Amino acid sequence: MSGPAPYPPPYQPGQGREDWMAPAQEPLPAAPPPLPQHRSRRATVALAVVGILVLGSLGWRVSAEARDTWWHGESHVPVPVDANGVASHEGVSIELVGVERLDGGVDTYDERWEPPAGTVLWQVGLAVESTNTEIYSLDTLVQDTQGRRFETGNDVPYGVEGIQDSLDVAQPEPGDDPLPAVQYLLVLMPEDAEPATVRLESSWSLSPDYFRLPVTE
Amino acid sequence: MTGRQFPAWAVTVVMLAVLVGAGLGVNALEANAPPNGPIGVRMTLGRDSVVHPLQVNVSGARAYETILDEDENPLETVGVWVLVDLSYATTDEPSLPGDFVLVDERGRRYPITGRDFGEWFASPDLWHRGTLAFEVPLDALGDLTFEAWPSGLGPGSDTPMPYAVLALRVDPGTVEPGPGVVEEPELLPVGER
Numbered sequence: 001m002s003g004p005a006p007y008p009p010p011y012q013p014g015q016g017r018e019d020w021m022a023p024a025q026e027p028l029p030a031a032p033p034p035l036p037q038h039r040s041r042r043a044t045v046a047l048a049v050v051g052i053l054v055l056g057s058l059g060w061r062v063s064a065e066a067r068d069t070w071w072h073g074e075s076h077v078p079v080p081v082d083a084n085g086v087a088s089h090e091g092v093s094i095e096l097v098g099v100e101r102l103d104g105g106v107d108t109y110d111e112r113w114e115p116p117a118g119t120v121l122w123q124v125g126l127a128v129e130s131t132n133t134e135i136y137s138l139d140t141l142v143q144d145t146q147g148r149r150f151e152t153g154n155d156v157p158y159g160v161e162g163i164q165d166s167l168d169v170a171q172p173e174p175g176d177d178p179l180p181a182v183q184y185l186l187v188l189m190p191e192d193a194e195p196a197t198v199r200l201e202s203s204w205s206l207s208p209d210y211f212r213l214p215v216t217e
Numbered sequence: 218m219t220g221r222q223f224p225a226w227a228v229t230v231v232m233l234a235v236l237v238g239a240g241l242g243v244n245a246l247e248a249n250a251p252p253n254g255p256i257g258v259r260m261t262l263g264r265d266s267v268v269h270p271l272q273v274n275v276s277g278a279r280a281y282e283t284i285l286d287e288d289e290n291p292l293e294t295v296g297v298w299v300l301v302d303l304s305y306a307t308t309d310e311p312s313l314p315g316d317f318v319l320v321d322e323r324g325r326r327y328p329i330t331g332r333d334f335g336e337w338f339a340s341p342d343l344w345h346r347g348t349l350a351f352e353v354p355l356d357a358l359g360d361l362t363f364e365a366w367p368s369g370l371g372p373g374s375d376t377p378m379p380y381a382v383l384a385l386r387v388d389p390g391t392v393e394p395g396p397g398v399v400e401e402p403e404l405l406p407v408g409e410r
Binding site for chain 1: 246309310338340341342343404405406407
């Protein structure tokens with residue numbers, strides 16, 4: 001027999017499995033030279049940069065929908081309020097005249113309305129001036145000190161003298177009555193709610209900007 | 218390499234801080250937009266359950282052959298009407314709940330009827346009690362599952378939306394001829410459900 005036996009050995013029917021698994025006859029190759037014991041600083045920095053880039057790009061992709069719907073659709077950029085308490089944006093100027101607690105209920109066109117036990121009816125007064133022809137109305141919400149937001153016109157009676165169902169912002173047509181000097185709206189809140197700010201929003205015509213008027217004593 | 222500028226402990230501290238920060242960020246993101254599909258919250262009959270931004274309290278379900286619509290005319294059906302009595306409010310923002318679904322044992326899903334009535338607008342901690350009407354075939358009765366989806370079912374099943382589930386038992390033998398009356402949603406005094 002000449003030369004070393006071939007490995008693996010040629011298949012022979014009936015041959016034992018152990019022969020197939022027999023160790024190689026050749027000596028093991030020489031071990032590679034040992035790796036350097038320190039990692040290069042450049043490699044570490046590159047690894048960190050790549051990691052940050054990968055995480056960042058994944059996060060950017062995953063958050064695309066959230067960024068679109070929240071960042072542009074939700075009201076999160078408050079319009080600055082000047083020293084006189086007036087906030088102006090896109091031709092609309094709004095001032096919070098007052099937020100007043102109405103104890104004892106209100107008269108509607110046909111009956112007396114009293115809030116359910118444990119709730120309080122509040123009246124919000126807003127002075128609006130506008131030269132904007134595209135914004136007709138704004139959602140008016142009262143945010144309490146716990147961060148809860150209550151929308152005016154919900155769970156409140158209709159047909160109360162001097163009270164509007166919603167806030168008018170549209171510049172009146174020539175010949176129409178001008179906007180009332182102060183517009184009053186009603187909002188119902190639980191007894192433990194303390195008004196902190198009045199928010200005026202519109203997801204269609206204003207977002208992400210909104211009016212945030214602090215409630216002062 | 219020699220001339221190390223930052224001590225090992227500082228590198229370790231910074232890396233730990235980055236890890237913890239990333240973890241907190243992911244947690245916050247997950248709480249607001251769960252990335253792994255719908256998250257079911259199990260409700261208990263007669264108890265308040267919270268699925269942001271909704272708080273729900275289901276008091277029970279009953280079945281009728283006929284119910285009266287808002288003009289008090291009988292609404293006929295080839296199946297039965299299942300009326301679910303519940304009260305709900307929101308936690309922190311005004312909202313109209315997205316979807317309410319009744320699922321039978323065979324997995325068939327029934328939305329609230331489109332023939333009349335509907336869900337109602339909810340405000341923070343101001344509870345309304347009312348009734349949701351579902352029109353289902355008679356063989357759907359038995360063990361039912363009630364689902365409340367505060368933000369709606371979403372455009373696809375992969376859209377992560379939180380929802381609440383409740384097992385409801387409505388026996389086929391307890392169907393009343395009716396007509397059942399669906400009460401207008403009523404604003405409740407604080408503390409009532």
